[in-house]
Ligand SMILES: Cc1cc2nc3c(=O)[nH]c(=O)nc-3n(C[C@H](O)[C@H](O)[C@H](O)COP(=O)(O)OP(=O)(O)OC[C@H]3O[C@@H](n4cnc5c(N)ncnc54)[C@H](O)[C@@H]3O)c2cc1C
């Protein structure tokens with residue numbers, strides 16, 4: 001089976017950030033492999049280990065994002081494709097989906113795996129957009145994958161329970177980070193990753209309209225979230241604090 | 257006159273409150289801009305549900321009724337929505353944000369070449385399309401965004417707007433729809449339902465959330481008891497859903513569900529940003545944690561510092577007393 005995993009480099013949401021004049025200022029050095037994509041890579045590795053096959057990762061991003069491809073290769077993916085951007089474009093999920101659709105047009109694959117969302121924007125659009133553009137069946141929010149006779153059975157987290165769905169090949173699945181704990185690359189993996197092939201493609205070489213006029217969604221500005229003030233802390237005798245808080249929830253807050 | 261279309265989410269024959277929140281907002285925008293607000297029900301028993309919608313004030317109610325919609329499957333739902341969009345050419349299609357609607361948002365936008373925004377917490381119409389706010393960076397900040405064109409497709413976080421009742425005499429129009437099984441492509445084999453998920457978390461007025469501090473059977477019993485005294489929905493942090501202690505559909509946070517209850521009580525939860533992303537809009541937040549420096553105390557209105565196993569029994573007793581008074 002041939003798996004492609006679409007991976008994205010995202011800013012670490014745990015890093016300190018600042019808003020100045022509506023602009024978001026982040027520590028440019030704290031970029032990571034999107035956690036949901038790391039889970040997609042992990043799941044592909046587990047399937048490859050059990051059933052054989054090949055895993056290629058695809059990333060759209062600036063030169064600097066190559067480190068994220070290396071990370072996935074160090075985890076165990078076989079090869080990578082890096083679709084290079086300047087890094088200052090204001091692409092939205094649809095732009096990325098269009099670029100990926102162009103990349104995949106003449107490729108053969110069993111399945112494309114994506115993360116269910118980007119950890120920084122929580123959009124969760126690119127995967128199903130890509131499936132729509134390629135006209136292939138898909139499932140989102142997978143929390144488990146199983147291979148039977150070269151075909152995937154997806155356990156997806158639905159609204160009230162889990163839906164078990166057969167997705168025929170070629171198809172696409174978006175992965176939740178709830179399905180596994182991605183492995184941390186070991187030294188051997190890191191050494192091997194340096195010799196694995198990474199194809200470089202320029203966005204300009206793919207015939208796709210991602211001009212700024214074609215991008216339909218934009219961030220206008222960033223704002224602070226209205227902050228919650230911490231309330232009172234209650235320490236001491238369990239009986240006493242329990243009584244105090246229970247009464248206040250009733251009389252002061254009226255929520256009991 | 258152009259239309260603002262609200263998709264009505266239905267779960268087990270019941271309308272999801274979050275989709276009525278969206279409908280209420282669309283009604284408001286429609287009267288502000290002189291547009292039409294329409295509701296759409298796509299369900300195996302759509303006609304029965306359509307009747308209930310009259311008390312929420314849409315101008316028109318569209319239905320697509322077909323047995324295929326008994327369970328969620330993206331292929332037929334996408335077909336139905338494309339069909340409706342062709343038919344009524346709406347300016348906005350708005351969904352409550354659920355796992356089912358997020359499943360199709362991207363593909364629907366790609367198929368109809370419409371701009372889309374996921375998980376907005378506020379939205380309004382502009383000349384160019386739609387302006388909205390979305391929490392980003394694990395909900396640490398808000399981004400103001402714009403989507404251009406017509407239609408624009410959005411999903412809205414639960415709890416973003418109030419539900420307003422307004423009886424209307426909206427006509428119910430059924431849109432013909434047929435679907436062949438061979439168009440399905442994907443097949444639903446089974447649904448594993450969460451056991452004990454009687455109260456829909458995203459609609460619950462009171463939510464009790466359990467975290468890693470809840471270590472054993474005894475702890476879970478305390479959680480159950482507290483929830484039953486308060487008639488609350490039970491949720492959990494990822495630490496416990498991952499460990500298989502609670503069903504994954506009960507996870508609250510960035511990966512899981514967004515809740516916005518009147519009262520949230522977090523028990524043995526540290527308050528990682530990814531968890532807080534799903535509960536920060538609760539009206540009153542109570543936290544019970546033995547670590548006085550746990551980050552959850554930074555957002556808790558009532559922070560009880562102590563061992564949950566010692567706090568919960570008297571807390572439950574007191575709440576029973578308060579309830580009985
Ligand atoms: C991309 C991404 C998405 C994520 N999505 C989610 C999500 O949707 N939801 C989510 O919850 N997490 C999510 N996480 C995980 C999150 O970062 C935390 O790891 C998780 O929320 C921790 O759960 P916890 O608070 O239960 O456990 P811990 O952080 O281990 O905290 C346990 C707390 O219990 C307290 N405690 C222990 N014993 C007792 C006792 N006897 N009495 C009182 N207090 C006690 C401790 O002091 C501690 O504060 C996500 C992470 C990533 C990277």
Ligand SMILES: Nc1ncnc2c1ncn2[C@@H]1O[C@H](COP(=O)(O)O)[C@@H](O)[C@H]1O
Pocket residue numbers: 005006007008009034036037058059060061093096113114115116117118121122123124125126127
């Ligand atoms: N620049 C990118 N390069 C490769 N894959 C991407 C890129 N952007 C988004 N994706 C894929 O789409 C998913 C997230 O979509 P979204 O939340 O819409 O940004 C990620 O988890 C990736 O699988």
